[in-house]
Structure formats: C-alpha cells, structure tokens
Amino acid sequence: MEVFKQSLMDTYHAEGVEFDWPCNVRIDEDMVVIEYLDDQEPIIYRGSSSGPGHYRLQKDGGRGDATLHRFPGGKILEGFWIEDVQQGMWRIRLEN
Known part of the structure; x- marks a missing residue:
C-alpha cells in the first residue's frame, strides 16, 4: 500500500474553487482512503477499485459518493464527488 501523508487536494464546485487543501491518501490496487479536515472535523472517503486505476468511494458517516x-x-x-446537495470535481496531488 502506498501512503501519501502530505497530499494536496483542489476542489471545484458551484461556490468556487479551493486549492491546496491538505489531505492524507492511502492507495493500492484494491482500495483508496482519502482523509482531510473540514472545519476541524475529520472527513474520510474510502472506496474500492472498479478496474485498474478507477475507484468508487463513499463518505464515512454521511451522504457522499465520489x-x-x-x-x-x-x-x-x-474525479467527481457529490455530497448532500453539492457536487463538483476534485484533483489530488500525491505527495509523501
């Protein structure tokens, strides 16, 4: 499993764009886990592979698919995400 503890996430949505949001990523051929803080609340998306390099994720403890x-x-x-009534795209730059 690859671990990227200092990754940076950009999100694109109707309210605007957010750049360089710190996140942690764990990834291998079968699964991916994305962890970050939003207003000091930990957010976790985890998912499984649906083909080489393709992942479907769900938000832990909430309504979110990605x-x-x-x-x-x-x-x-x-990729793409939808959380409650918001939706957008995200890009994560993997960094150790």
Whole structure:
C-alpha cells in the first residue's frame, strides 16, 4: 500500500474553487482512503477499485459518493464527488 501523508487536494464546485487543501491518501490496487479536515472535523472517503486505476468511494458517516481515477504510477488522482446537495470535481496531488 502506498501512503501519501502530505497530499494536496483542489476542489471545484458551484461556490468556487479551493486549492491546496491538505489531505492524507492511502492507495493500492484494491482500495483508496482519502482523509482531510473540514472545519476541524475529520472527513474520510474510502472506496474500492472498479478496474485498474478507477475507484468508487463513499463518505464515512454521511451522504457522499465520489470517483477517483489514476494512471499507472501517476501522482494525480482526479474525479467527481457529490455530497448532500453539492457536487463538483476534485484533483489530488500525491505527495509523501
């Protein structure tokens, strides 16, 4: 399993764009876990592989679904998310 403790997430949604949101990422061929803080509240999305480099995720303890995609050996995860009534895209730059 690869662990990226100093990754940075960009989110794009109707209210605007947020850049360089710190997050932790754990990823392997079968699963991915994204962890970050939002207003000091821990948010966790976790999911499983639906094909090489393709992941479907759900938010722990809440209403949230997402996708992430990664090229083999790539340092970028990209995808779509929907949480409650908001939706948008996200990009995560994987950094140790």
